[in-house]
Amino acid sequence: MQDTGKNIIIAGVGGQGILLFSNLLGKFYMKLGYELKTSDVIGLGQRGGGVESHFRYSNKPVLSPFIKAGDVDYVISFEQTETLRHLHCLKKEGVVFSSTYELTSSSVNTRLQKDLPESKTDIIKRSENKTFIIDPEENKSSEFNINKMMNIFMLGYYAEFRGYSHDEMIQIVKESVPAKFVEGNIKAYEKGSAIARAELVVS
Amino acid sequence: MKTGNEFAAMKMMNGNEAVARGAFEAGVKIASGFPGTPSTEVMDYTNLKYPDIYCEWSTNEKVALEVAIGASFAGYRSMAIMKTVGLHVAADALGGAAGSQINGGLVLVVGDDVGRIAGDDYNDCRHYGNMFNIPVLEPSDSQEAKDLMVKAFEISEEYSTPVILKITSVTCKTTSRVVIDEEYNFQVRHREKYPVSFSKVIMTTIMTKAKGSEHPKLTKCFNNFTAHMKRLADDSNNFAINKLELNGTKIGIITAGTPYYYVKEVLPEASVLKLGLVMPLPEKQIRELAEHVDKLYVIEDGHDIIEKNIKDLGVSVIGKELFPRFPDMMRFTPDIIEEKLVPGAVKRTPMKDVPFRLPVSCAGCSHLFVSRILKKHKIKAAADVTCGLIGCFPHMESYSLQKCMGSSIALAHGYNKAKGQDENFVAMIGDGGFWATGINGLMNLIFNNGQSTVIIVDNSCLAMTGGQHVASSEFGFNYKPENKLDIAKVCEAIGVSDIVSVDAYEFDNLEESILNSVNAKTNSVVIVKKPCVTKFKLPKATPSYIDQDKCTKCRKCVGIGCLAIESKTNDGLVDIVINQDICTGCGLCSTTCKFEAIKS
Numbered sequence: 001m002q003d004t005g006k007n008i009i010i011a012g013v014g015g016q017g018i019l020l021f022s023n024l025l026g027k028f029y030m031k032l033g034y035e036l037k038t039s040d041v042i043g044l045g046q047r048g049g050g051v052e053s054h055f056r057y058s059n060k061p062v063l064s065p066f067i068k069a070g071d072v073d074y075v076i077s078f079e080q081t082e083t084l085r086h087l088h089c090l091k092k093e094g095v096v097f098s099s100t101y102e103l104t105s106s107s108v109n110t111r112l113q114k115d116l117p118e119s120k121t122d123i124i125k126r127s128e129n130k131t132f133i134i135d136p137e138e139n140k141s142s143e144f145n146i147n148k149m150m151n152i153f154m155l156g157y158y159a160e161f162r163g164y165s166h167d168e169m170i171q172i173v174k175e176s177v178p179a180k181f182v183e184g185n186i187k188a189y190e191k192g193s194a195i196a197r198a199e200l201v202v203s
Numbered sequence: 204m205k206t207g208n209e210f211a212a213m214k215m216m217n218g219n220e221a222v223a224r225g226a227f228e229a230g231v232k233i234a235s236g237f238p239g240t241p242s243t244e245v246m247d248y249t250n251l252k253y254p255d256i257y258c259e260w261s262t263n264e265k266v267a268l269e270v271a272i273g274a275s276f277a278g279y280r281s282m283a284i285m286k287t288v289g290l291h292v293a294a295d296a297l298g299g300a301a302g303s304q305i306n307g308g309l310v311l312v313v314g315d316d317v318g319r320i321a322g323d324d325y326n327d328c329r330h331y332g333n334m335f336n337i338p339v340l341e342p343s344d345s346q347e348a349k350d351l352m353v354k355a356f357e358i359s360e361e362y363s364t365p366v367i368l369k370i371t372s373v374t375c376k377t378t379s380r381v382v383i384d385e386e387y388n389f390q391v392r393h394r395e396k397y398p399v400s401f402s403k404v405i406m407t408t409i410m411t412k413a414k415g416s417e418h419p420k421l422t423k424c425f426n427n428f429t430a431h432m433k434r435l436a437d438d439s440n441n442f443a444i445n446k447l448e449l450n451g452t453k454i455g456i457i458t459a460g461t462p463y464y465y466v467k468e469v470l471p472e473a474s475v476l477k478l479g480l481v482m483p484l485p486e487k488q489i490r491e492l493a494e495h496v497d498k499l500y501v502i503e504d505g506h507d508i509i510e511k512n513i514k515d516l517g518v519s520v521i522g523k524e525l526f527p528r529f530p531d532m533m534r535f536t537p538d539i540i541e542e543k544l545v546p547g548a549v550k551r552t553p554m555k556d557v558p559f560r561l562p563v564s565c566a567g568c569s570h571l572f573v574s575r576i577l578k579k580h581k582i583k584a585a586a587d588v589t590c591g592l593i594g595c596f597p598h599m600e601s602y603s604l605q606k607c608m609g610s611s612i613a614l615a616h617g618y619n620k621a622k623g624q625d626e627n628f629v630a631m632i633g634d635g636g637f638w639a640t641g642i643n644g645l646m647n648l649i650f651n652n653g654q655s656t657v658i659i660v661d662n663s664c665l666a667m668t669g670g671q672h673v674a675s676s677e678f679g680f681n682y683k684p685e686n687k688l689d690i691a692k693v694c695e696a697i698g699v700s701d702i703v704s705v706d707a708y709e710f711d712n713l714e715e716s717i718l719n720s721v722n723a724k725t726n727s728v729v730i731v732k733k734p735c736v737t738k739f740k741l742p743k744a745t746p747s748y749i750d751q752d753k754c755t756k757c758r759k760c761v762g763i764g765c766l767a768i769e770s771k772t773n774d775g776l777v778d779i780v781i782n783q784d785i786c787t788g789c790g791l792c793s794t795t796c797k798f799e800a801i802k803s
């Protein structure tokens with residue numbers, strides 16, 4: 001069936017390359033001829049704040065830049081506290097891609113607030129939606145720093161899940177990241193897509 | 204403007220980029236401004252992509268607008284870029300320009316931080332439209348941001364008035380398609396229609412007192428601005444940028460900006476009046492819509508300004524009573540409109556108890572050193588609007604007073620004058636805040652015989668807005684080494700008794716300098732030097748780590764507010780750890796640990 005479009009929330013914390021991720025995805029869907037709107041919501045403060053990008057592509061003109069809660073097809077999250085903030089936005093058949101990376105909230109560090117009593121990974125796994133959990137520790141590599149390149153790793157993962165052409169996506173990555181990071185990013189991309197391939201066989 | 208289809212190209216642009224493109228297509232010659240989220244990038248893109256346009260970050264918004272007004276009088280199209288709190292600073296200059304004769308089009312690009320998504324205010328720049336009787340335009344997406352920018356200049360010249368283009372945190376940060384003419388040739392517009400341009404005070408004095416005289420010395424000063432605005436209001440009923448879409452008769456919506464698209468998505472059947480010009484209002488179109496529908500609503504981000512202006516026309520609309528603003532709602536979303544206007548809509552609520560993220564400084568930031576010393580010695584201090592204001596948040600508690608940009612020196616001066624000098628209430632200010640308006644506070648302090656201590660955190664840029672240059676930076680759009688200003692020399696020239704400069708990372712030295720200054724019964728300035736680690740990508744030292752055998756979980760180090768120090772819970776056990784990817788090895792945390800658990 002023809003893909004008429006999707007609504008995606010990309011989430012994480014500052015410094016994780018969320019805006020780059022949405023930018024690359026944008027270039028990809030532009031090439032496929034889709035209409036799109038992306039909107040970035042950057043949290044309070046300088047660092048350690050939440051960042052989210054609303055990404056919508058469609059074969060019809062996209063109206064609202066923000067996705068209504070309940071209309072989200074995919075939550076792609078690089079930090080699991082942030083994943084939890086967006087679970088309620090998913091459609092019934094929506095899918096979650098979530099890294100187990102966690103940056104403890106400043107309010108928890110300073111004991112102004114209590115953290116959730118349970119493991120966040122468990123809560124995510126328990127959600128009614130299909131979930132893919134990615135543990136950066138398990139996917140460490142000497143060829144790239146997964147904590148810095150989780151975005152591109154996730155891009156490979158997502159592209160594999162969607163059955164997209166990796167050549168095209170890799171081309172976009174090459175054109176968009178600074179020359180000295182191209183090699184590491186491609187390794188991250190390939191690892192991400194390989195892990196997804198293995199995962200998809202199982203599920 | 205030429206938009207020959209053969210050269211038309213689709214580009215993805217965010218609102219800021221599109222405004223810059225619009226300025227280029229309008230033939231702008233001068234762009235001045237002062238950084239502020241969300242509109243800072245309008246200047247960045249203008250400077251980066253359109254070298255034909257002269258760009259400057261001015262010392263503050265008032266200066267920026269005055270520069271633009273001067274350029275406009277010279278006959279060139281000019282724009283001033285700022286956020287709404289910046290327009291408060293520039294309001295006096297705008298009051299002077301409003302109602303006066305305009306040669307080259309004068310447009311203020313003003314960013315409203317709706318929803319406090321990224322910023323610090325719940326302001327609405329459209330109030331200035333009402334107050335000064337000047338037009339305000341508001342785009343809904345990037346295409347309109349570009350097109351309305353061109354329109355804004357046309358209106359400015361045709362109706363002889365400054366124009367505000369209101370953009371918001373949503374339009375600025377939303378990327379959508381824009382059609383541009385790639386072969387467009389930049390053309391500077393020049394128009395010197397009026398030999399003089401005086402503020403309303405002078406102009407109306409002459410006009411009202413010399414009624415009937417046709418002497419050219421008098422008439423050249425006349426500008427019937429109320430008639431211009433009346434004509435604009437009438438004409439706006441036929442402007443293509445105001446779109447009346449008559450559909451169903453149940454619900455009518457008057458809207459502007461991105462909320463237009465929320466409405467189109469949630470209420471496809473509704474009749475809609477979409478305003479591109481939000482001030483003055485197209486009265487005929489409003490009445491036509493009001494007659495067409497049973498119920499008329501206003502959906503506008505920010506304050507209830509369109510709503511009030513419509514009510515003033517004697518048309519009844521529903522707005523604020525259905526959509527109460529702050530603190531009930533930060534900004535409109537499609538969800539809110541659906542909840543209130545679509546019967547039976549399901550409301551989804553976020554998961555409870557997911558911990559909130561208070562803002563934190565970058566690891567290795569010089570502000571943390573200052574905060575730590577103030578807190579350690581219980582020195583009471585005022586913070587300015589800088590990255591350092593994170594020290595005001597409850598997880599840091601280093602400062603007890605903080606107000607607007609550039610204020611801290613005068614705040615401390617006032618406090619000390621009131622309380623007497625026994626308690627030296629200290630002012631902390633960034634280099635940007637100092638040059639913006641803080642320098643006035645310092646001059647004031649000196650000649651009024653104040654004795655306060657001022658800590659100037661000199662990180663060579665406006666860090667909080669992303670690292671733009673200031674007068675004392677060694678880079679910048681118009682930078683020349685010989686024109687760089689020197690903070691210490693200026694303080695000396697102003698007459699400060701005691702001035703020291705210290706490297707932020709020399710903790711003991713910094714501590715001693717601050718204590719000496721605070722304890723000396725005289726006015727003093729401590730300049731804390733260290734380029735912003737993030738802007739200048741300072742090289743990292745070996746990261747520190749915490750020896751878990753020695754750590755007693757006293758959490759003293761957590762209190763310094765470094766992003767790298769985390770409290771991790773594993774199987775119910777808490778560990779205080781240093782995130783190795785984030786730590787810069789600055790060494791600050793080890794000064795807090797009594798148990799010598801922090802090592803590098």
Ligand SMILES: Cc1ncc(C[n+]2csc(CCOP(=O)(O)OP(=O)(O)O)c2C)c(N)n1
Pocket residue numbers: 237238239240286288289292323588589590591608632633634635636637660662664665666667668
């Ligand atoms: C009147 C006004 N203009 C602009 C801003 C936006 N703004 C917030 S912080 C900041 C930069 C502060 O720079 P500086 O004083 O050098 O402190 P730093 O962040 O570098 O520590 C600016 C421009 C504002 N809040 N108020």
Ligand code: SF4
Pocket residue numbers: 046563564565567568569570590662666667735736737738
């Ligand atoms: S951006 Fe610079 S000044 Fe601001 S918190 Fe980070 S290091 Fe400090």
Ligand code: SF4
Pocket residue numbers: 566567746747765766767768781785786787788789790791792793
């Ligand atoms: S040394 Fe300590 S204070 Fe400095 S960046 Fe690392 S964890 Fe933060």
